Amino acid sequence: LQALHGEEVAWRDSYDAVFHLVTAANGAEAFYSAANNAARYETVEEAVELDNRLAAAWTGHRYLRIIDNSTGFEDKMRRLEEEIAIFLGEERPYEMERKFLIRYPDLSWLENNPLCHRVDIDQTYLVSDKNEEIRVRRRGEKGNYIYYETHKRILDGMKRMSTETRLSQSEYRRLLKNADPTRRTIHKKRYCLTYDNQYFEIDLYPFWSDQAILEIELRDENTEIRFPKEIQVLREVTDDPAFKNAAIAKI
Numbered sequence: 001l002q003a004l005h006g007e008e009v010a011w012r013d014s015y016d017a018v019f020h021l022v023t024a025a026n027g028a029e030a031f032y033s034a035a036n037n038a039a040r041y042e043t044v045e046e047a048v049e050l051d052n053r054l055a056a057a058w059t060g061h062r063y064l065r066i067i068d069n070s071t072g073f074e075d076k077m078r079r080l081e082e083e084i085a086i087f088l089g090e091e092r093p094y095e096m097e098r099k100f101l102i103r104y105p106d107l108s109w110l111e112n113n114p115l116c117h118r119v120d121i122d123q124t125y126l127v128s129d130k131n132e133e134i135r136v137r138r139r140g141e142k143g144n145y146i147y148y149e150t151h152k153r154i155l156d157g158m159k160r161m162s163t164e165t166r167l168s169q170s171e172y173r174r175l176l177k178n179a180d181p182t183r184r185t186i187h188k189k190r191y192c193l194t195y196d197n198q199y200f201e202i203d204l205y206p207f208w209s210d211q212a213i214l215e216i217e218l219r220d221e222n223t224e225i226r227f228p229k230e231i232q233v234l235r236e237v238t239d240d241p242a243f244k245n246a247a248i249a250k251i
Contacts, residue, residue: 007142009060009140009142010144012057012058013140013146016063016087016166017063017065017084017087018061018063019065019080019084020054020055020064020065020066021076021080022067022068022069023047023048023051025044025047025051026047026048026051027068027070028069029044031073032047053114055194056114056115056117059192059194059199060118060119060192061192062139062146064192064194064199065083065087066194066197066198067079079219082219089163096219096220097215098215098218098221098225098236099213099215099236100215100236100238101211101212101214101233101234101235101237102202102212102214103211103212103231103234104204104208104211104212105204105231109230110191110193113193116191116194117192118141118189118190119190120139120141120187120190121137121138121139121203122137122138122185122186122187123135123137123185123186124136125180125249126178126180127178127179128180131153132152132153133151133152133246134149134151135150136167136175138172145169147169147171148165148166149165149171151163151164182250182251183251184250184251186205186248186249187206188203188204188206189203190202190203193228195226195227196226198216198226199217200214201215202214203215214233
């Protein structure tokens, strides 16, 4: 990175999306063999370690999708194709999001976890009609930021249709002039955590010292969620309007 004259976060976030296919050595060990892939030379344990290091390198990216080995190979490839199609907008960009109120997490555990990365987010809501949320975000760290505009329509409690556009800094600043005067800009610290082939986002707000919000995006609303033992879930708040960012932002 020094030779390329760049910061890690800037190179990571220069990609629009990341799709991480988990090694067969993690979850499909019976198929991890040099017999069907001559390029393999690591042991199962070494392959899992390398895979974890790769996942850690991308943890913190705003659009990381992990394709695990919970199905056979053909279905694994189908799930990858579906995720890519959703990102490209070839399918309707539904967003299955579940949200949980959790006890304020142990920051030392998060910050010392190689599969966790912190980013800073400034989120501002723009003037819009009642059936749509429009927001802009500044996201990044150490002076390296990316900017987005998001249009979101709620279809039901858990399902949303969301479209997102990347902005230049000047476009972002111009859109800020259309900020909703009834809402404050939200400043939050987000810990992105990869755990058991899942991607969690833990949001810490400056006005809360005893609780935080954990979110996870799913392809299927019935998908089982496996929480780390270090995270104490208080209750699910997916359908509670008081814990929507738009509500938290109200003055």
